[in-house]
Amino acid sequence: MIENAAKRIQVLIKNQYQIYDGKKDEMRTIKYSDIAILSRTKENNTDLISYFAKADIPIMVTDAQNYFQTTELQIMMSMLNIIDNPYQDIPLVAVLRSPIVGLNEEELAEIRLVDKQEFYFTALNEYLHAETSKENINNKVQAFLLQLENYRDFANKNSIARLIWKIYQETGLLEYVSGMPGGKQRAATYMPFINELMLMKKLTTKACINLLILFNGCRTLIKTCHNLIASKQRMILLKS
Structure with a gap:
């Protein structure tokens, strides 16, 4: 069909x-x-x-759930999850194995062996000082932890749209998306959405507001944005 x-x-x-x-x-x-x-x-x-x-x-797609199942947005969702709270193993590992950090399965397992009991984020920090740590993994981990701390600080002072745009600019994720099958369309689909978020003052993030709750609210905005974006970008609408 x-x-x-x-x-x-x-x-x-x-x-x-x-x-x-x-x-x-x-x-x-x-x-x-x-x-x-x-x-x-x-x-x-x-x-x-x-x-x-x-x-x-x-x-x-007018279905927000499927929109968020695309690879690039799953990575972004995981990143936003750990910006809110890095002590979440599943989204943390998802970011670590993504193009943002680039650790493979063997490297991730090696980090976990340092501490099998605590959160993965704890093991990640302990790995930097472990006698068995390897320089190439250390370099990736150190760069990631500095980047994560920067994003967490930025999130407390800026809007969600600016945070997402900053992540895409600094991590090269947009370039990665463009290199995927249908990459041109993926980038074209996401960029207007970011532009729409930029224009929505309701999405201003204050230090006292939970970042993740705010971003999850963006799911409901997708349905209202899709018709406008599809019209501007000359896209087919999938309704279910």
């Missing part, structure tokens, strides 16, 4: 299929933003997003 839908859309765009524009009262060439895909369930949304990205077909 997904493959057939993608092929049909490619044919319509390639052949410059003509549709009636009710607002202008005239016929015109079809655009991606004229197309909507209706799905009975959300189960296949992630597969559809992945397939369309490989086919270089721009798509915007």
Whole structure:
């Protein structure tokens, strides 16, 4: 079904299929933003997003849950989790093994062996002073801990949008996203969202506000932003 839908859309765009524009009262060439895909369930949304990205077909999903399942946003969510509280093993390890830090499975296991009982963040700090530590791992860990401390301080003084933009600029994550299958579309999808966040004064972060709660609130804003972004970027909307 997904493959057939993608092929049909490619044919319509390639052949410059003509549709009636009710607002202008005239016929015109079809655009991606004229197309909507209706799905009975959300189960296949992630597969559809992945397939369309490989086919270089721009798509915007109204389902915030699937939007946040993309690799780049999972990494960002993990980073924001540990900025809020680094003593969370799962998001911490997710960031450590991501392109932001670049530790592999063997290196992560070696760090854990230093302290098997405490939080991974504790083991991470203890590794720097362990006799068995290796220089290449030490360098990555030290750079990451300095970076994390910087982001935690920045989060207390700036908006969530500025924090996310800072992370993307300094970690090279946008370049990583652009190099993935459908990377051009991924970057094009995310950048307008960041721009929309920049314009929303309600997202100002104060020191007394929990960063993670604020960011989770952004999920609800996605649905209100998607129609506008899809229209501007000429993307297909997936509704389920």
